[in-house]
Amino acid sequence: MKRVGVALVLGLLTTACSTPATPAALSSSFAEVFAGLYVAQQAHLGRTDVTAGTLHPRSLCRRTGPASQGPGEDWVCAVQYVDADSTVTQSFDMQVKPDGCWRADGAAASQPAVLADPVSGQTSVNQLAEFDGCLNTSWR
Amino acid sequence: MSVVRAELFKLVEQSRVRVLVIVCLLGPLLVAFVLDRQSGLPKDTLFGRHVHESGYALPLVILGFAGTWGFPLLTSLVAGDIFSSEDGHGTWPALLSRSRTRAQVFTGKVLASALVAAGLLAVTAMTSLLAGLVLSGSTPLVGLSGTELAPGRAAVLVAASWATALAPLLGFTALACLLSVVSRSSVIGVAGPVVLGLVMQLLALLGGLGDAANVLLTTPFGSWHGLVREHPFYGPLGQGVLVSVVWGAICLAVARWVLLHRDIT
Amino acid sequence: MSGVVGRGLSKLYGAVQALDEVDLDVPPGTVHGLLGPNGAGKSTLLRMMLGLVRPDQGTLEVGGVVAGFVEVPGAYPYLTGRQNLEFLARLDDAPGDVSTVLEQVDLAPRADTKVSGWSLGMRQRLAIAGALLRAPDILLLDEPANGLDVLAARALRELVAGLATEGLTVILSSHDLAEVDALCEDATVLVSGRVAWTxxxxxxxxxxxxxxxxxxxxxxxxxxxxSALDVQMADGALLLHGDTAGVDAYVLALGREQIAVRSLRPASLALEDAFLELTR
Structure with missing residues (x-):
């Protein structure tokens, strides 16, 4: 009984130290959502030639504070993608919540809140101005 | 199960249960009405920014809200009172001198509480979806993978997301039953699960728990996050069900033992 | 056979000895009174018969279906009287007829109103109806006349007397001697968890x-x-209390003193005196 208890406590302590919010996990989650939103946005603007395949999104996330992982408001994600043969790099301020979901703020990446359709002139909400995603929080 | 039917017969006559049904029916419509009247968006909640774009966002917003404190209260209002009210009304002698054994009465009361909880969950899910569709119509939903989900798929995923709340909800039903049996007090039976739910959320919110937060009974309320995506991940859902089952089994085993062995004074 | 036989029943609640080696014999078809001051263990004994409380020691044989109420006549206030009984009937394999038992306890006219507005007397009768619905062999009534006015108490007495003539075994716990006197053939007096007399x-x-x-x-x-004999002067006679040898010695002593004993007979006490003496 005692050994089982000790093993349980040790197990809990080790899992307590591990967190789903690692730079690698956040980078891939962010890149996926960014690509999805970017392709949808361009499609709304009439550009159907942009796909996740042509975009080649790559992203790198890191915490700017003393901690290197876990929930916090001091995450930054840089994303690099290819559009019309030019490579673009943008940086988003990130907030990672304890439940594993995150929020990206596009202000630093100069994403406008509203987009105007160049043909019709109609305005729509820019989904890239602020967007959410969630990490897989299950035990790995 | 005659005990289940008898308990349900009793429950539907309680004004508290009737009010609960009305709140579950009208609450989501009221939220839709308020959102329709104001320009601000509940951006702090997942899908909050999309409530005016897609009718499938509102039910997910309500699901997110309900997971924080609504669900524990939803079930504890019934389950937290179902045993202790017999103490309060002095009805154990009459109830336990019928043809049914104590164990049958226990099982019947637990099943009745679970049925009511599941029923209320289904009602709230349906009216939330209805409220969303009335507010913003059946348009594609931007999922948590950034891609748009077609209305048909979105509807299925919304229903599935609400269904994931069933396991932790029933876990809280078991917890409420346990508190109701042990404390013999409806105040503790009803408020206890809500307070414990808030404490668990606070623990998770303070962080530092990391993966250990997955053993909390409130964490599975977020397992739907993995579903509303182009390529769903099911890990949190499976773990959530497992965690809920373990919580439920422990609570019910203890509650049953206490009820069967206790002197009813 | 549907009597109750208890042997050496003991129950400890924390530091309180609720029952201490209690023996009980209730032959089938009789009306048995459980007498004693509050806290004597009457309700604990009734709870044991209903299977609500387990004895720490001793055996209890209950021959047949037991039903009744203990301490408070419990009911669901948000249901009507009829619904309360319908709920209980759903839990019985072969329940009696709800309308019939409502008639039996004279509640039919108010049966479809919510119990929350009922008087204690009506709740007592509803609890009895709930017990009768079970078609019991043994009916337990705990202080059934509590909170009843004179008329209601008499109606209750008539009801119980009627049930007893139908062959039901009735165990009636009460601190009211008149009630026990009127209804019961036998009685057991409990004092501080012990049988003081039966x-x-x-x-x-x-x-x-x-x-x-x-x-x-x-x-x-x-x-x-x-000094060995307790002698009191009372309304033109002497009341003696003591064992036979003491009485004999007193009578002989009086003879030696030239005092003639004109009559000497066993005194029948008022029930209340007997009870007070036992519970003193």
């Missing part, structure tokens, strides 16, 4: 050791009373 009501009134005596000179006889 037997027929008649025997309880005429307990041995009490004599009523008149002499040619009561005043002198009273002065000559020995």
């Amino acid at each position: 037997g027929s009501i008649g025997a309880l009134r005429a307990r041995p050791g009490r004599h009523r005596m008149s002499t040619s000179d009561d005043a002198r006889a009273f002065r000559l009373a020995p």
Whole structure:
């Protein structure tokens, strides 16, 4: 009984130290959502030639504070993608919540809140101005 | 199960249960009405920014809200009172001198509480979806993978997301039953699960728990996050069900033992 | 057979000995009174018969279906009287007819109103109806006349007496002697968890050791009373309380003092006196 208890406590302590919010996990989650939103946005603007395949999104996330992982408001994600043969790099301020979901703020990446359709002139909400995603929080 | 039917017969006559049904029916419509009247968006909640774009966002917003404190209260209002009210009304002698054994009465009361909880969950899910569709119509939903989900798929995923709340909800039903049996007090039976739910959320919110937060009974309320995506991940859902089952089994085993062995004074 | 036989029943609640080696014999078809002051263990004994409380020691044989109420006549206030009974009937394999038992306890006219507005007396009768619905062999009633006015108490007495003639075994717990006197053939007196006395009501009134005596000179006889014997002057006679040998010695002593004993017979006490003496 005692050994089982000790093993349980040790197990809990080790899992307590591990967190789903690692730079690698956040980078891939962010890149996926960014690509999805970017392709949808361009499609709304009439550009159907942009796909996740042509975009080649790559992203790198890191915490700017003393901690290197876990929930916090001091995450930054840089994303690099290819559009019309030019490579673009943008940086988003990130907030990672304890439940594993995150929020990206596009202000630093100069994403406008509203987009105007160049043909019709109609305005729509820019989904890239602020967007959410969630990490897989299950035990790995 | 005659005990289940008898308990349900009793429950539907309680004004508290009737009010609960009305709140579950009208609450989501009221939220839709308020959102329709104001320009601000509940951006702090997942899908909050999309409530005016897609009718499938509102039910997910309500699901997110309900997971924080609504669900524990939803079930504890019934389950937290179902045993202790017999103490309060002095009805154990009459109830336990019928043809049914104590164990049958226990099982019947637990099943009745679970049925009511599941029923209320289904009602709230349906009216939330209805409220969303009335507010913003059946348009594609931007999922948590950034891609748009077609209305048909979105509807299925919304229903599935609400269904994931069933396991932790029933876990809280078991917890409420346990508190109701042990404390013999409806105040503790009803408020206890809500307070414990808030404490668990606070623990998770303070962080530092990391993966250990997955053993909390409130964490599975977020397992739907993995579903509303182009390529769903099911890990949190499976773990959530497992965690809920373990919580439920422990609570019910203890509650049953206490009820069967206790002197009813 | 549907009586109740208890042997050496003991129950400890924390530091309180609720029951201490209690023996109980209730033959089938009788109306048995459980007497005793509050806290004597009557309700604990009834709870044991209903299977709500387990004895720490001893055995309890209950021959047949038991139903009744203990301490409070429980009911669901948000249901009507009829719904309360319908709920209980759903839990019985072969329940009686709800309307019939409502008639039996004279609640039919108010049966479809919510119990929350009912008086204690009506709740008592509803609880009895709930027990009758179970078609019990043994009916337990705990202080059933509590909170009843004179008329309602009499109606209840008539109901219980009627049930007893139908062959039901009734165990009636009460601190009200008049009620027990009116309904019960036998009684058990509990004091502080122990059986202080058990037997027929008649025997309880005429307990041995009490004599009523008149002499040619009561005043002198009273002065000559020995210390071993409790002698009191009461309405033109002497009341003696003590064992037979003491009474004999007293009578002989009076003879030696030239005092004639004109009559000496066992005294039948008022039930209340007998009860007070037991529970003192």
